Amino acid sequence: MKADPTHQLQLLDVADLDRRLAQLRHQRSTLPELAEISALEQERTALTDQVRDARIVVDDLTVDQVRADKEVEQVKARRERDRARMDAGQVTNPKDLERMQHELVSLERRIGTLEDAELEVMEALENAQQVLDGLAIRADDLDDRLAALTTSRDERRVEIDASIAEVTAARGPATEGIPEDLMALYERLREQKVIGAALLRARQCGGCQLTLDAAELSRIRSAPADEVVRCEECQRILVRTDESGL
Numbered sequence: 001m002k003a004d005p006t007h008q009l010q011l012l013d014v015a016d017l018d019r020r021l022a023q024l025r026h027q028r029s030t031l032p033e034l035a036e037i038s039a040l041e042q043e044r045t046a047l048t049d050q051v052r053d054a055r056i057v058v059d060d061l062t063v064d065q066v067r068a069d070k071e072v073e074q075v076k077a078r079r080e081r082d083r084a085r086m087d088a089g090q091v092t093n094p095k096d097l098e099r100m101q102h103e104l105v106s107l108e109r110r111i112g113t114l115e116d117a118e119l120e121v122m123e124a125l126e127n128a129q130q131v132l133d134g135l136a137i138r139a140d141d142l143d144d145r146l147a148a149l150t151t152s153r154d155e156r157r158v159e160i161d162a163s164i165a166e167v168t169a170a171r172g173p174a175t176e177g178i179p180e181d182l183m184a185l186y187e188r189l190r191e192q193k194v195i196g197a198a199l200l201r202a203r204q205c206g207g208c209q210l211t212l213d214a215a216e217l218s219r220i221r222s223a224p225a226d227e228v229v230r231c232e233e234c235q236r237i238l239v240r241t242d243e244s245g246l
Contacts, residue, residue: 001228003182011197017171022194028160033153044142054132061125068118079107197237200244208234221246
């Protein structure tokens with residue numbers, strides 16, 4: 001392929017813009033906030049599961065406490081009824097009176113057993129609630145950190161996107177006048193290599209950073225100035241200047 005040396009040199013300006021675009025896009029996709037957000041989101045997901053499980057425990061224990069309270073109240077109510085009957089003299093038969101006295105003793109024991117169970121449930125519920133409250137505090141802290149990181153990420157993206165738009169806008173004018181066939185070759189190489197053209201400086205390819213051997217340098221040295229030469233190693237367009245060391 002043939003192309004005016006000035007047009008080949010113009011490719012370096014385009015390549016510089018493309019390099020800048022690649023850097024900006026890489027920067028956008030590798031913002032430090034992204035890794036932190038991802039890690040925190042995973043932690044938040046795991047914490048959500050823990051909160052759900054802890055809330056189930058609290059809910060179940062709350063039901064158990066309500067049931068225990070109700071059982072205690074029911075037995076106490078029965079005891080009070082029996083006592084009231086006895087105090088009112090409604091039970092006159094000695095055998096019935098003895099039976100009710102034994103039943104009151106049994107009710108007292110039952111109340112003691114139920115109150116012990118009730119206390120155990122209350123303690124378990126208190127502990128479970130403390131666990132749930134602690135998880136909720138951690139969740140709030142994670143949410144605050146995620147919100148701050150998300151804001152920081154979005155602000156950085158806005159800045160980078162503005163730079164990308166600026167560089168993209170400059171790229172069009174930078175390609176003006178470059179022959180279509182040369183530009184098509186450059187674009188094809190850019191798709192493969194990110195940067196399609198590089199400066200040959202001090203016998204080194206500015207794309208792959210490899211120093212050309214004597215045979216390759218001889219080939220390039222003998223090529224006409226309007227010949228589009230390529231790096232043997234990376235296949236990028238090599239642009240020759242006074243800095244090439246030929």
